[in-house]
Amino acid sequence: MNYVAGFFLKWTAALCLLCWSLPALAGAELQRPTTAGPIEGTLLADGAIQAWLGVPYAKPPVGALRWRAPQTPEAWTTPLKTQAMAPVSLQMKGKTPVGSEDCLYLNVFRPNDQSANLPVLFFLHGGNNQTGSAAFFDGALIAEKTRSVVVTVNHRLNALGWLNIKVVKTGDPVEDSGNFGLLDIRKALAWVHDNAAFFGGDKTNISVCGFSSGARNALCMVISPLFKNSFHKLITFSGGMTTSTPEDGARIATKALAQLVLEDKKAATEREAIDWLNSATPEVAAYLRNLPAERFAPLMANANIRMGVFPHLFTDGATLPADGFAAVERGQYNKVPMLFTSGADEFTVKANADPYFADTRASLDDPRKEKEYAFATKYGSMLFGYINAERNAMLFSAVKGQPPVFASRFLWGANPLVVGEKAGKLIGGTHGMDICILLEQERPAFKVSDEIFSADNKPGRQAMARLLQGYLGNFMRTGDPNGVGLPRWDPWSNAAGHSGLLFIDADKTTATARMGARIVREQDVFRQMREDDGLSPERKEFIVKHILNGRFFSNNLDMLWR
Template sequence: MALYRFVPVLIAGLSMMLPIAAQADAVVDSPAGKLRGESVGDVQVFKGIPYAVPPVGMGRWKPPVALPRWNDVRDALQFGPACMQPKSRPGSLYADEPAATSEDCLLLNVWAPKEVRNAPVLVWIHGGALTTGFSSQTLYNGTKLAERGVVVVSINYRLGILGYLAHPGLSAESPLKVSGNYGLLDQIEALRWVNRNIAAFGGDPANVTIAGESAGALSVMYLMASPPAHNLFAKAIAQSAYMISTPELKRPKFGEQAAEGIGSRLATALGAPDVAALRSMDATKLVEGAGRLGYFPLGTIDGAILPRQLVEVFDRGEQAKVPMIAGFNSGEIRSLRFLAPPAPADAATYESAIRSRYDDLADDFLKLYPASTLEESILATTRDALYGWTSERLVARQTAMGRPGYLYLFDHGYPAANDAGLHAFHASELPYVFGTADRTSAFWPKIPATEAEASLSNAMIDYWASFARTGDPRASNQPDWPAYGSTRTYMHFADKPQPAAHLSPGMYELNEEVVCRRRAKGGQPWNWNVGIVSPALPPREDCRR
């Protein structure tokens, strides 16, 4: 149990907790081999554990391969390198540069309570647009969740061009005749490692929850949709997921180019005539070159690893049949303004643009996103089309298949964030879920060390840990979190957790109709082309539910 629950003077601030000296005295003998970690209070920490053969040389753009057991005791006292990635944008509040990067990066970290058996396991998948991020970011420290009795695992996976490139030459090499999705295959291999090894750390391989935020939540949806992953986890948490249209391997669809075509053109632009030339290129030059050329990594619909578009998988009930938490933040786009178009000159121009694009849905749209609050409406439009609709769709589809779904809205602000115009911005829930308010990056609005902030964080840690344990999110001295169910209930995390019903009435229905029409038409993606930059929507009769 966390120290601040017993010492009143410390509960006033998350950052006031006294540091506990680490001792390198934790040794486990797992099927992978013996590991020496460190003890930090009542938690044992093991860092930089390899879960697959390094994907270098001829292993580049190959599915991951499990490591053979090592014989000696392996030190797991230092975090390993992050996967290859570009540098963060200068001044970004998400800037958190890894100490080192390498292609030899298929590593994971474990935080485990001491002397536990059959503890719930939470596998954390970092965000970063499938382009940046790493498992050892200080924001993702698993100590607080481990103090609640959860074994926490955070994983690296291949990113960018090295993780998601599809190419005809790579497909020709594959026994399945597919390519792309290497980062997703890494995540699946990490889950297999957990299945084989986590009992040695006190975890229950039959009680694994996958969890992630942003691109990590996109990865959670990919895992839920991927048949090879289905028996490797029992629950799922998706924080700020986005169920956008995704390139298909060999054919253009929904306004997206074929993934192999994207890869071929990228390779040509990089000066690589074939796969052998790509493999001979320096990894840093590949990553930087792909970035300059505007390559944006996504999963590939290949019929095997990802059999269909996510919306179709979830409509057909082919996703993993597991309980789920999904939710989003009220200010998602406040820190991601590049995802939203600039506001037009005046309200009349805005309303005219919406009516010309949304036709019979324009009145419903303008009711939700009125011209009278122009800039806020622009931000809310993109937020809901990406994150709000996705979150509610996920829990609605799990509910329909008889599994509990729990929806949330994170709507919490604090002075530094509010003063910067960043109330409840994208990822701002993470320090509360992990209890890492004192470990945010340099440009992150500083969270005050107050009893109110600590209380909200304690509640969210409790809810997440409880869900990982039983599938029922509960928190000490906090209201019960009802399942979405027929009343469309959600948890509103503002200053305190408070259950409510029917989040933003009409929002889900509008976006569901828009996506349905675009799917029926076939030539329009459903990602960032919403609001005043939306193409003219297909007519209602094109939509067949």
Template sequence: MGLSPLGKIVIGLCAVLGLSGAAPAPREAPTATVGEGRVAGTWQDNVRIFRGLPYAAPPVGERRWQPPEAPPSWSGLRQAAEFGPDCVQPTYPADSVYFEAPRPQSEDCLTLNIWAPAGAKKAPVIVWIHGGSLQFGGSASPMYDGREFARRGIVFVSINYRLGVFGWFAHPGLSAESPQNVSGNYGLLDQVAALRWVQRNIAAFGGDPANVTAMGESAGALSVSYLLASPKARGLFAKAIVQSTNMRAMPRLREAAFGLPSAEASGQALGEALGAADVAALRAVDPDALLAAAVRARFPAQPVVDGVVVPDQLVNILDRGAQMKVPLLAGFNSGEVRSQRRLVPAMPGDPADYAAAAAERYGDLAAAYLKLYPASGGTESMLAATRDTIYGWATERLVRAQTAAGAPAYLYVFDHCYPAARARDLCAFHASELPFVFGIAGRPVAGSRNWPAAEGPAEVRLAEQMIDYWTSFAATGKPAAPSAADWRAYGRGEYVMRFADRPRSERNPFPGSFEFHEDRMQRQRADGLQWFIP
């Protein structure tokens, strides 16, 4: 018996709406062709995801402590469904707010991941550089899920780079191997190599290589700051997002300066502690033993002023206006050091002791310090002073430098608190903006068991607004969000966006703070001293 006209209409509608009784055909894996070969990823909703793509050759054996080299090619279809291992690193203390469930680690870790909208063509690109003191972390962290960016039209890339002693180790023997007679900065060179890979290959995923934003938080923000200043990164990105950077003095390659030993001297000392007579012996050390020795020696993972990759101290480069003149979005959190109490000096016992400590530390600047951070503020004054010494001054200095250079620059202060953070005295702590920037506030973050969950409707709403600002900046160079405050460039008015219960446009968030810390930095620098001291 044939179907009635109505029956045919119903079946047709069911087919259109996907309501037929038959199971839907499985969706074919998305594929792309890069310079090294073809890759197959996975789908999540309407987002194509490719994980664990090598952007450089494995830095193992003779390649340990060498600049990154091109990755090997492959034949056939490479599966890109799983993240690559994290770079070798120590484990966060189990009670740290930043602790995550352990993931596989390897020296063979120079991989990246891509989240791309279906059908993207010449889409804006963000390259994410993770934080972790240049010693911890990895692109596989659930916190760095790029889906929400991709759903807003961004091709989102996250990268691994060498950490700790594997990424920032300088040594006379390594410098002698180098055609430019330098060593160290391998982690920064990894980031440059990843950005170069993006330039060559991102069009295969629908991204626009002419519209790349380098974005990072904490050590990732420090990295982006140095990429802005490095000749090696020129032309590799068109915009920058810097979340909670610092601007301390870095060691020189061969000379002691600013109270720091030379980077080569630090490397030699670690080699002697390991009983390694030369670079060959150091390369033969098992990675776990090398990591353990570096942790025992408190090896400082940081950029090295070598005159080639890092030409000079960042403050000097900014003073000369020699950094890349690209649009910048940068900010810091009002409670940065609530999760970094080891950085905060001990609170003096009473107001007289507080004033005496200020006089000892700041000399004739003590009166200005006490006006900004009075004894009556107690611990809150100490927290604010430490925040501004490390993060606030550095961020505003970077924004001022871009503004002076004629590039649009936007400043924010993340000042949002919510019940779980308030209960632990962690309001607006270091990195607490991440679930908001990534648009994942309102749901638990897998693997981050100690993170105060941001779960309320106010948090979901703020997250939607913040990721809208970030994505519009990546697309156009100007942050904007529908039905939210207009974000004005810093400019002469010193405008700032404060993210509290909602985005609010303000001016000069902490009057006098920048000027105080700039004055102190200039004095410390003139005296040849480190200025990164709370």
């Protein structure tokens, strides 16, 4: 963009912002300026919400921009219609690639009125950084219930978003990190800073929020020097502090890419294919950049929350500290108020997805499999929940100068009197149930029986949704979830005897939230596993090695728990 055009666009945007603060003209309230050009949105939620969907925040990362840092989009002057979400980032759906490599778009939601200086929620979706999209999060609902501006983001996934190998490096330390998905998130957040005011948002009050891998990305934003002072609160749904080394990333990704090399007969053996990729010649670079994007989506797609299968969030020393979350202990991170949530039965849906328990999903009649399933889900959930709540809270709260930290555990889903016996055993307070209730959704993945989301328990679910939405809105505004009509939520303390977590549950009609001292500690879990006499030592060894080991919450568990 030349100087004159750039000046004109910025002047026009400033003038439009001034005009927007005046009463809106009929039909004009859905057009907004942005730093790249004007956009035209739509109304959602029966007219209660203004939305701008599929807004480009960077150039399409295709062709020469594959495995490059995201670039500022070309400016436009004619209003761009942003009334439908963009395609999902390229990923696997079952055994089929879906979506597009052209994926760097975000969505904006706000109440349909003239209010300004609203808190901003910047949401990152889950899916192990391999699947998922911004469409998961109902931004219209949350904008309405919390009176905020909600921004949901698509970014690059799988090997297109996370690749740390020699041949794609350019000499720029940030770009050479391989953390292209994280760089996309930085670009989207910069867009929010530049444009939030046009949508009535307060860029000095941004809450970064994520679910699952989105929560892990958000936690990495806390320690990344690229995000210093760029957001003001952190909210995570079931996310822990996990990173990978560049060395693991290069080794595992190169082995995966070697399969493509073999398919295309560029080498005769896997060893030759790996050596050819590691040679990083112009021929190798051209080969990888010219491959159809769909061929990258299946690589490492069987990770199922195993970082060892699909390494990402590389501790490269430029985008993330070389020693990862040890930066927290040094106090070198973005100190903001934090709110962490986790489920009481985090591991059930992951155990259900494991082929070994296929028979258990269909029936609980096999006594041996049922005992093994109970062992895996009990201790897997304790460890997964600990990683997502207690460990986060303990580590950050120990740092001098850290603002208040709040942590909770979501119990709903386990009570057979509320959800039925089958759902209580196979689902419980599983990974994602809390955000499912927050968004007032009945997720198909959880429907193992007709009783889990029933007309009888809907009043209780609705009461929990109001509770969670109230806590979320208060925290976004002030950094404290507490407010009128809500049960007291005390901040975390590492002091002995502190009650610790807020436990959230409901019966069929009424929601409850209470502080409790039932804290999970990793070493206590290992001790209980050793002492558990429900399985023989041999079967415990099998479940630990083949079902629990190598997950985000249990790296090298087979050595640690003994």
